[in-house]
Amino acid sequence: MIETGRYKGIPLEERLCQICDDKCIEDEQHFIGSCKSLSHIRASYKERFMEEGVDIEKLDVEAIKIMLDADRTKLTCDLLQDLFEERKILMYDITENETDEPTQEMHVGDPITSTE
Numbered sequence: 270m271i272e273t274g275r276y277k278g279i280p281l282e283e284r285l286c287q288i289c290d291d292k293c294i295e296d297e298q299h300f301i302g303s304c305k306s307l308s309h310i311r312a313s314y315k316e317r318f319m320e321e322g323v324d325i326e327k328l329d330v331e332a333i334k335i336m337l338d339a340d341r342t343k344l345t346c347d348l349l350q351d352l353f354e355e356r357k358i359l360m361y362d363i364t365e366n367e368t369d370e371p372t373q374e375m376h377v378g379d380p381i382t383s384t385e
């Protein structure tokens with residue numbers, strides 16, 4: 270998360286989201302509101318937040334205030350917990366793949382091949 274990066278002194282542009290390929294800074298807004306790897310979690314909460322007048326995909330200061338309102342802390346905590354759980358699983362998958370499959374090394378003179 271962006272806060273962790275700040276403490277570790279990692280430059281902002283390197284604090285990119287590790288679980289999607291948007292190359293976005295992983296800030297609170299990206300994590301809660303727009304990371305596509307977490308969209309299924311968000312989707313299961315979207316309607317309940319809409320009923321409270323919050324569009325979690327368009328987080329602004331007002332929306333965050335409503336989310337942190339005493340009446341909604343349970344719902345907000347549940348959402349954050351699910352998001353963090355899913356992120357943990359995704360991060361684990363990423364690091365697992367890195368250690369299991371040796372990544373192909375590039376050498377000078379190798380033909381440039383596209384995987385797309």
Ligand SMILES: [Zn+2]
Binds near residue numbers: 286288289291305
């Ligand atoms: Zn992301």
